[in-house]
Amino acid sequence: MAHGDGTAHDDGQQQHPISLYFKVWGLLFVLSAASYAVDYYHVESYLRWSLVLIFMMLKAGFIVAVFMHMQWERLALIYAILLPPILVLVFVFLMVFEADYTFLTRGIFFILGN
Amino acid sequence: MTESTLTESGQSLARPSGHRGFVSDWASDQRAFKGVPWGKAMMWIFLLSDTFIFSCFLLSYMTVRISTTVPWPNPSEVFALSMGGDPVPLLLIAIMTFILISSSGTMAMAVMFGYKKDRRTTAILMLVTALFGASFVGMQAFEWTKLIVDEGVRPWGNPMGAPQFGAVFFMITGFHGFHVSVGVIFLFAIARKVWRGDFDKQTPGFYTSRKGNYEIVETMGLYWHFVDLVWVFIFAFFYLW
Numbered sequence: 001m002a003h004g005d006g007t008a009h010d011d012g013q014q015q016h017p018i019s020l021y022f023k024v025w026g027l028l029f030v031l032s033a034a035s036y037a038v039d040y041y042h043v044e045s046y047l048r049w050s051l052v053l054i055f056m057m058l059k060a061g062f063i064v065a066v067f068m069h070m071q072w073e074r075l076a077l078i079y080a081i082l083l084p085p086i087l088v089l090v091f092v093f094l095m096v097f098e099a100d101y102t103f104l105t106r107g108i109f110f111i112l113g114n
Numbered sequence: 115m116t117e118s119t120l121t122e123s124g125q126s127l128a129r130p131s132g133h134r135g136f137v138s139d140w141a142s143d144q145r146a147f148k149g150v151p152w153g154k155a156m157m158w159i160f161l162l163s164d165t166f167i168f169s170c171f172l173l174s175y176m177t178v179r180i181s182t183t184v185p186w187p188n189p190s191e192v193f194a195l196s197m198g199g200d201p202v203p204l205l206l207i208a209i210m211t212f213i214l215i216s217s218s219g220t221m222a223m224a225v226m227f228g229y230k231k232d233r234r235t236t237a238i239l240m241l242v243t244a245l246f247g248a249s250f251v252g253m254q255a256f257e258w259t260k261l262i263v264d265e266g267v268r269p270w271g272n273p274m275g276a277p278q279f280g281a282v283f284f285m286i287t288g289f290h291g292f293h294v295s296v297g298v299i300f301l302f303a304i305a306r307k308v309w310r311g312d313f314d315k316q317t318p319g320f321y322t323s324r325k326g327n328y329e330i331v332e333t334m335g336l337y338w339h340f341v342d343l344v345w346v347f348i349f350a351f352f353y354l355w
Binding site: 021032038048052066075079091092103106 | 129131132133135136139140146147148149150155158159161162165166169173176177178180181182183190203204208211212215216218219221222223225226229332335336339340342343346347349350353354355
């Protein structure tokens with residue numbers, strides 16, 4: 001992330017050219033259209049999931065970095081806000097294992113009966 | 115008084131940047147978020163907590179979808195709209211996505227004009243943002259009605275597949291729609307203050323008796339962009355997965 005390039009004033013005011021917002025706006029439109037196209041043209045399986053995830057992360061990144069001005073903030077704020085959500089990934093892994101186990105148990109139950 | 119003294123002394127010092135700056139900001143035994151108004155820092159902290167709430171919702175959705183033995187309804191077909199006979203997949207959802215992105219664009223520009231103290235343009239852009247938001251909620255109401263009345267989706271079951279589909283759908287989109295509705299009210303309230311020129315004339319706030327400034331437009335903008343951000347994740351995980 002490029003920060004401290006002098007565009008953000010010291011008193012917290014953000015001054016950026018309007019063309020920047022139009023560019024990001026257009027980019028978000030293109031990315032949304034692309035992720036819609038993934039569904040429209042029935043891209044399936046791993047290609048579908050990876051494309052959806054890539055477009056999602058790019059969109060989220062542009063919104064946070066430019067629209068929410070995060071790339072011009074000091075690292076103290078960036079780390080305080082952006083690092084904690086990454087820990088959610090640990091929760092994701094835990095729940096994937098848990099859900100797989102539940103699925104297995106249900107499978108055994110429904111096939112073998114009780 | 116104490117606060118302003120701290121701010122002034124904090125700003126008179128030359129602050130290191132990069133990782134050295136990160137360490138010194140957090141170790142300064144003062145406010146950690148320097149050069150950021152309190153309202154903005156606190157809005158970021160609130161958004162962080164909201165991130166965890168939506169994460170828990172999406173995680174429970176993931177858990178339920180992995181563990182069900184009944185096939186999950188295909189959202190591409192469930193949310194299709196027929197246009198002249200042929201069903202177009204996710205048409206309404208795509209329109210809602212573009213509307214929310216456009217509202218984020220107008221909001222970002224409202225913040226920019228706010229700092230230029232152009233109160234007319236700021237207020238108009240905020241009103242446009244609010245109207246985009248209101249139309250989003252309207253389309254969501256249409257979507258819910260179609261699903262409940264025509265398709266027979268209920269929180270405890272539906273004709274298409276896994277019964278958890280309805281519960282997850284109503285909880286996640288309902289909570290997001292509630293956020294959008296609150297954001298629209300928030301936008302109208304701040305746009306009214308901007309339009310009246312409260313921040314130019316330094317009118318004391320009705321509840322707080324404190325003078326506001328255009329930073330509130332950016333703080334409000336952060337909330338609105340967050341609503342758009344959450345939709346990006348819902349769109350990917352719920353509608354496209």
